[in-house]
Amino acid sequence: MDAKLTLSFDEQIILKAKRYAERNNISLSRMIEHLLTQVIEKPYQSLEDFPVSDWVGMVAEGPAEYKTKKSKKIDKEDFFASKK
Numbered sequence: 001m002d003a004k005l006t007l008s009f010d011e012q013i014i015l016k017a018k019r020y021a022e023r024n025n026i027s028l029s030r031m032i033e034h035l036l037t038q039v040i041e042k043p044y045q046s047l048e049d050f051p052v053s054d055w056v057g058m059v060a061e062g063p064a065e066y067k068t069k070k071s072k073k074i075d076k077e078d079f080f081a082s083k084k
Contacts, residue, residue, distance in 0.1 A: 007032075017031070
């Protein structure tokens, strides 16, 4: 059974990924599903080991960047600095 998932990517990555998927006659959803399946089937030790790294390199210009969101938890210094 399929379920919906909302993801956010850099706009240029999305455009290039769509073109790549179209050239390979696969939907973007199925291509990402395939990549996620590869990731969860093996015990990867780090993000650089994921097969997605190679794929991102194919559709992106330049090296892949992995960005993480900063925690919404605000420390005491940030809290008081924002009140000034």
